[in-house]
């Protein structure tokens with residue numbers, strides 16, 4: 001192709017949702033001078049308690065997007081270890097020494113999602129970074145989508161205005177629409193309706209930010225996966241000034257939120273070191289969730305694409321959700337960039353849709369379910385001897401260099417779409433993007 005004669009085959013992309021995936025996609029596109037409009041339903045960025053840790057594959061995308069220095073500055077300085085504990089007696093069963101990677105630029109990122117998206121948003125609206133190419137519009141509630149292949153246009157129908165105002169209907173058009181609008185995605189529903197294949201877990205996730213001096217007093221640090229049939233979850237240091245995140249799944253079914261919260265002192269007494277009473281800790285913020293593992297039938301219908309939670313969701317044990325979201329949009333950005341710069345044809349978007357869905361179903365879905373089962377279903381008194389993953393960690397703990405390379409290696413959930421540029425690999429393929437034996441097998445899906 002004559003590059004000088006090349007004029008971009010599209011002008012603008014609509015991104016629905018100013019969550020981590022939407023903002024990250026906009027930033028990666030702006031690096032290559034591709035304009036986007038980001039439509040956010042709410043008047044603000046999300047402040048709910050959700051993700052806090054993002055594995056090495058996501059960190060590599062943060063570095064590429066120029067976000068990593070600001071993320072590191074906002075994060076806690078050290079994250080020394082991740083361990084698995086038996087709740088019944090607090091015994092630490094096994095741990096991964098994260099200090100072996102503390103000097104690695106691409107080590108796991110630890111930051112509350114709310115803080116992370118604030119930084120992403122600042123980057124988007126910074127004229128030196130977003131280059132004025134990212135138009136973030138709040139109070140834009142997308143209600144439907146449409147497209148016309150002949151004119152090569154796609155659009156969203158939007159209700160514009162704050163909740164307490166009369167909403168003004170609007171139609172906004174571009175060349176492509178990308179749904180980054182989370183688990184209850186209006187874009188996905190406009191394509192596939194309310195149903196999406198998968199399962200909802202029979203528990204309620206209770207997530208809170210907690211101040212409790214007993215963690216340090218009892219020598220707790222880093223991340224602590226808690227194994228028990230009634231009291232399972234993750235307790236981790238997450239912020240400055242002694243801020244910890246306590247996440248547990250309550251196995252009771254069908255209670256009201258108030259009833260779930262009334263059971264919290266029982267869970268805390270069992271799970272927190274020192275078995276504290278409510279007057280010994282302070283809870284700053286709480287959010288409750290139903291949790292699902294689900295994946296949509298296709299990530300692409302014509303000129304409308306889906307990415308991240310809008311396309312797939314998984315339970316949070318092991319921190320796969322946002323990490324996979326980042327890999328989706330990192331890959332999708334490369335596909336749009338290849339197309340925009342004349343290095344790839346439109347078929348590369350089909351490749352994106354196939355590869356990222358295959359990876360979710362083959363690796364992310366299965367591993368996140370294993371992680372969940374490990375904390376809630378295994379026998380905490382025998383799991384150390386029976387769990388294959390713990391066996392791998394035990395072996396790695398004997399050799400620091402091996403542990404380091406294991407923690408930093410390329411993951412089977414990563415995929416480089418630039419290999420399809422300039423016809424290097426055919427688009428529409430590969431038939432099995434996840435088949436490479438060197439990339440298969442057990443991985444730390446903290447990734448663990």
Ligand SMILES: Cc1cc2nc3c(=O)[nH]c(=O)nc-3n(C[C@H](O)[C@H](O)[C@H](O)COP(=O)(O)OP(=O)(O)OC[C@H]3O[C@@H](n4cnc5c(N)ncnc54)[C@H](O)[C@@H]3O)c2cc1C
Pocket residue numbers: 016017018019020021022039040041042045046049050051052053054055113140141142143180181182183184185186187205207247289307308309310316318319320321322323324325
């Ligand atoms: C308790 C919990 C803990 C988690 N922990 C981790 C973790 O440690 N690590 C990890 O990697 N992942 C974790 N996750 C998953 C992670 O939070 C999600 O995968 C991630 O937030 C997905 O990002 P997203 O941008 O796809 O969607 P979202 O973060 O949901 O953002 C979607 C955005 O779209 C907007 N929107 C929705 N509908 C519309 C509409 N109709 N019109 C316009 N805008 C709309 C929303 O307001 C929102 O701003 C956790 C999840 C939970 C629930």
